[in-house]
Amino acid sequence: MRITQKIAEYNDKTHPFYTFEFFPPKTDQGFENLLPRISRLASLEPLAINVTWGAGGSTKERSLELAAITQTQHGIDTILHLTCTNMEQGMVDDALTNAKARGIHNILALRGDPPRGEEYWIPTDPRFTYGVDLVSYIRSSPEFSSEFCVGVAAYPDGHPDRETDDDGELEHLKAKVDAGADFIITQLFYDVDGFLQWMKKVRSKGIQIPIIPGIMPIQTYASFLRMTKLCGTRVPPHLMSDLVLLRHDDQKIKDYGVDLAVKMIKRLTAESDIRGIHLCTLNLEKSVTRVLGSLAWIGGSSKPMNQLIADVPSGPESQFVITPHNATDSATNSLVVSGPIAEGEVGKGELNNAATWDDFPNGRFGDFKSPAYGETDLWGSSIMSRHQTLEQWGHPTTTSDLTNMFLRHLHSKIATTPFSPTPLSLESLIIIQHLERLTRKGWWTVGSQPAINGASSSDEIVGWGPRGGYVYQKPFVEFFADAADLKKIEKKVEEEGYGWVDYFAGNVQGECRTNVPEGGRNAVTWGVFPGQEVTQSTIIERESFLSWKDEAFSIWAEWASFYPPNSQERILLERIRNERWLISIVHHDYMKPSALWTFLVDGETLV
Numbered sequence: 001m002r003i004t005q006k007i008a009e010y011n012d013k014t015h016p017f018y019t020f021e022f023f024p025p026k027t028d029q030g031f032e033n034l035l036p037r038i039s040r041l042a043s044l045e046p047l048a049i050n051v052t053w054g055a056g057g058s059t060k061e062r063s064l065e066l067a068a069i070t071q072t073q074h075g076i077d078t079i080l081h082l083t084c085t086n087m088e089q090g091m092v093d094d095a096l097t098n099a100k101a102r103g104i105h106n107i108l109a110l111r112g113d114p115p116r117g118e119e120y121w122i123p124t125d126p127r128f129t130y131g132v133d134l135v136s137y138i139r140s141s142p143e144f145s146s147e148f149c150v151g152v153a154a155y156p157d158g159h160p161d162r163e164t165d166d167d168g169e170l171e172h173l174k175a176k177v178d179a180g181a182d183f184i185i186t187q188l189f190y191d192v193d194g195f196l197q198w199m200k201k202v203r204s205k206g207i208q209i210p211i212i213p214g215i216m217p218i219q220t221y222a223s224f225l226r227m228t229k230l231c232g233t234r235v236p237p238h239l240m241s242d243l244v245l246l247r248h249d250d251q252k253i254k255d256y257g258v259d260l261a262v263k264m265i266k267r268l269t270a271e272s273d274i275r276g277i278h279l280c281t282l283n284l285e286k287s288v289t290r291v292l293g294s295l296a297w298i299g300g301s302s303k304p305m306n307q308l309i310a311d312v313p314s315g316p317e318s319q320f321v322i323t324p325h326n327a328t329d330s331a332t333n334s335l336v337v338s339g340p341i342a343e344g345e346v347g348k349g350e351l352n353n354a355a356t357w358d359d360f361p362n363g364r365f366g367d368f369k370s371p372a373y374g375e376t377d378l379w380g381s382s383i384m385s386r387h388q389t390l391e392q393w394g395h396p397t398t399t400s401d402l403t404n405m406f407l408r409h410l411h412s413k414i415a416t417t418p419f420s421p422t423p424l425s426l427e428s429l430i431i432i433q434h435l436e437r438l439t440r441k442g443w444w445t446v447g448s449q450p451a452i453n454g455a456s457s458s459d460e461i462v463g464w465g466p467r468g469g470y471v472y473q474k475p476f477v478e479f480f481a482d483a484a485d486l487k488k489i490e491k492k493v494e495e496e497g498y499g500w501v502d503y504f505a506g507n508v509q510g511e512c513r514t515n516v517p518e519g520g521r522n523a524v525t526w527g528v529f530p531g532q533e534v535t536q537s538t539i540i541e542r543e544s545f546l547s548w549k550d551e552a553f554s555i556w557a558e559w560a561s562f563y564p565p566n567s568q569e570r571i572l573l574e575r576i577r578n579e580r581w582l583i584s585i586v587h588h589d590y591m592k593p594s595a596l597w598t599f600l601v602d603g604e605t606l607v
Contacts, residue, residue, distance in 0.1 A: 001077050002149035003048055003106045004182045007210050007275060010047065015297040016269050017047040017276035019079070019212065022070075022283055024051070024062030025371050026547045030283075031062065034371035035069065037285050042074045044289070044298055047276060049074075050108065050185075053081040053095075060095065068102040079106040079151065079185075084128035084137075092128065092137070096144050108151045108185060109134040109176075132176045139180035152181040154211070156189045156198040157234045170205055177207050184209060185278050188216040188227065190260070191234045192267050199272050213268055216280040217287040218257025221247040229421070248458060249466050258287055262294045283371040389562045392416060397568040399442065402576070406444045410436055418559045419446040419552065426461045431475075434597040438479060443583075446552070447478040449525070451590045457527060464537070469529035475596035476524050476540065478584040486513070486581050492599070493585075501599060504542065505583045506549035508556075514542065522586050540586060549582050 010017050020041055025031045038049070051067040053059060063080065071078040080099050084092055099107065111131040128134055131152060138144045154173050173184070184207075189195050195213065202211065218224045221243055228235055239260070246252040268274050279288045292298045392414045396402050408414045410432060415423050428435065430450045438445050450473065455462050457469035464471060481489075486505050493501050493515060502522055505513045516522070525538030556577035563569035587596035 001105065002182070003077060003079060003151070004149055004210060006047055006077060007183070010275065015295065016274070018292065018297070019048045019050060019276065019278045020046045020288065021050040021052065021214075021278060021280045022066065024054070024059045024066050025283065027369070027543050029369040029543070030371045031066075033369055034066075034283055037283070037371055038070060039074065041281070041285055041288070042070070042076055044292060046076065048077045048079050048106065050079045050081060050278070053083050053110070060091070064095070064098050064102065067099065067104055071102055071104050077106060078104050079108050080104050081108045081110060082134065083110045084125070084131070084134040085111055087125055087128065089125045092125065092134065096138070096148070100144070100147050105147060106149045106151065107138065108153065109138065109181070110153055132172075132179050135176050135179040135181050149182045150180060151183040151185055152176040154184045154186045154202070155232075156186055156195045156213075157191065157232060170201060173202065174205050174207060177209060182209060184211045186211065186214045187231055187233075188214045188280060189233055190228070190239055190264070191236055192264050194234060195268070196272055199274075203273075210276075211274065212276055212278045213274060214278045214280060215261050215264060215291075216282070217254075217261040217291055218243070219254060219282060219284060219287060220250050221253050223282070224253075224257075226421075248463060250464075251466070254287060258290045258294060261287075261291045265291070265295060389418075389559065393418065393559070395563075395569050397572055399572075399576075402444065402572075403439060403442060406439045407436065410439060410445075417446075418555050430461070431597070434600075435477070437597075437601060438477065443479040443481045443485065445477060445479045446582075447476075447584075449473050449476055451475040451587075451593045451595065453591050457529065465527045465535065466529050466532075469527050471527045472525070472590060473538075474522070474524040474586055474588055474590045475593070476584065476586040477596065477600070478582065480576070480580045481583055482580055486583060489583065489585070490515075496599070500588050500595070501585065502588070503583060503585045504540070504545040505581045506546060507581045508553040508577055512542070512546060512549075516542065518542075522588075524586055540584060545584055552582050553577055 007017065022034065022038060025034055042049070049070045051063050051070065053063045067078045067080045070076055080095075082092070082095055082099075096107070109131055111129075111134075127137060135150055135152060138148055138150055152173070155169060158169055177184075186195075199211065216227065224243065227233070242256065243253065246256055265277055268277070279291070281288050289298070393405055394401070396405060405414070406417060409417045409420060410424060412424060424432075427450065428448060431448060435445045435448060450462075452462050452471060452473035454470045454472060457463045457465045457471050458467050459471070462471060462473070489503065490505075490513070493503055497515075502516050502520075503514060504516065521539055521541040523536040523539050526534055526536045528534055556573055560570045560573035560577070563573070585596065585600070587599060589595040
């Protein structure tokens with residue numbers, strides 16, 4: 001059924017409607033474990049389920065498969081997101097035809113993110129450059145026009161890519177509506193006052209179709225920072241102040257996120273003509289269930305914000321400084337406390353704690369069996385822009401230029417690299433001299449962490465989890481190097497590693513080389529907390545490495561696209577992508593801070 005028809009016919013007087021959003025997991029195990037999770041959430045009777053679509057059709061098969069399951073097996077009307085830019089010729093037709101065959105009648109038409117080179121990007125399919133083009137195409141197609149109810153995205157805090165004012169952004173939205181859009185789903189936001197003002201402007205423009213606000217309960221402090229940066233979301237100062245106080249305890253962050261979402265939804269439904277909400281699940285289920293329960297839409301409760309903040313200890317220990325993500329937002333993104341784990345191996349079917357075993361998303365090196373593993377963006381978003389590329393990364397034409405760029409990031413002369421969307425973290429500064437030494441060798445470091453042996457969980461730099469615990473880390477580093485250097489590293493691991501050193505190496509051609517046994521898993525960050533089992537927050541194994549490897553090499557390709565075809569910059573970046581290897585090395589002796597670095601520099605101790 002068309003979503004607009006369901007909205008018009010919705011007559012439940014006890015509560016507004018709600019929809020859930022899921023993304024196709026990156027791994028087969030994650031996909032398998034998402035299905036029972038969706039089944040449990042489907043029992044809450046959402047009005048519809050949304051399935052996202054990766055930029056350029058990167059998740060095409062998985063998105064269509066997942067949408068078919070929610071539509072046919074669960075009998076819930078499904079809204080298939082569809083991005084149109086950077087799609088191969090005919091892929092839009094193919095996606096719409098496949099959706100139609102699966103009984104899907106609702107599409108969220110998105111521009112998506114091409115490699116945003118502006119001047120040098122050429123649409124793969126010339127029919128599609130913006131979201132309005134996809135709306136117009138569906139509406140003008142004899143085959144598809146009558147089949148699909150078409151929704152579009154809106155950005156209450158402004159579009160993260162466009163430097164237009166509010167009026168300009170509203171004109172973009174009006175154009176999509178005039179082209180035939182039937183409903184609107186908004187990007188996530190946390191400024192309710194700003195949203196209500198935006199709603200008035202939208203209605204004053206004559207846009208009267210249903211608007212469904214996107215609500216994303218905060219899951220962890222790290223994912224909150226990443227998502228709001230990616231989406232260009234305004235964060236009210238009081239909200240950030242509250243989160244800074246709680247940020248070392250992810251359970252309190254999650255509780256706060258639930259309570260915040262409840263308060264936002266109550267205001268939105270009371271102070272506007274909003275009839276329902278769109279809940280971004282991030283493929284997790286506990287928070288959205290608690291939100292609906294706290295609203296008394298399905299039963300439940302939540303601890304009030306003021307009590308959460310009051311629970312934070314006072315005194316010198318509580319005077320934290322904000323600790324930014326590490327350079328790759330990967331292994332040192334360890335703000336993860338999942339509480340007691342279910343009996344048996346987590347992620348394997350319906351265990352005692354199947355709903356919550358992976359309740360805290362922990363970035364690139366989490367558990368690859370988790371449905372939430374690998375979430376990095378929303379609605380096919382990219383983290384690059386042409387302006388950022390030229391301003392911070394310049395015009396590299398030699399490998400020396402690239403080495404200098406990575407060094408400038410280490411020295412805080414530039415805030416980002418294509419592989420590191422944030423400034424260098426305080427934790428990385430502990431090993432800065434080692435990272436600098438490797439980078440000068442031409443091994444461009446993109447991820448790392450120092451050895452930590454029983455630091456307090458309240459430590460301002462490396463601490464995480466509840467207070468009163470202890471945290472541990474094995475040293476590891478990942479970098480790009482050429483094939484000759486990889487051979488030297490492999491030989492040294494074999495001859496001098498003595499079982500203490502594990503590595504993974506992969507290239508764009510799909511080769512993977514490692515000394516880790518099949519099925520082997522390296523827990524490189526863990527914590528011991530009162531009253532809880534040991535928490536392993538960071539795991540490096542084949543599946544997670546390969547997933548990140550594919551992402552890393554796609555970044556080289558996107559970066560290259562910002563420069564003209566046949567330019568020196570593009571030739572260099574494409575050559576690097578084709579020739580270099582991504583290498584990840586772990587040293588298991590976390591009791592010796594210099595162990596990894598001594599091993600990597602031919603026995604020379606750097607500390």
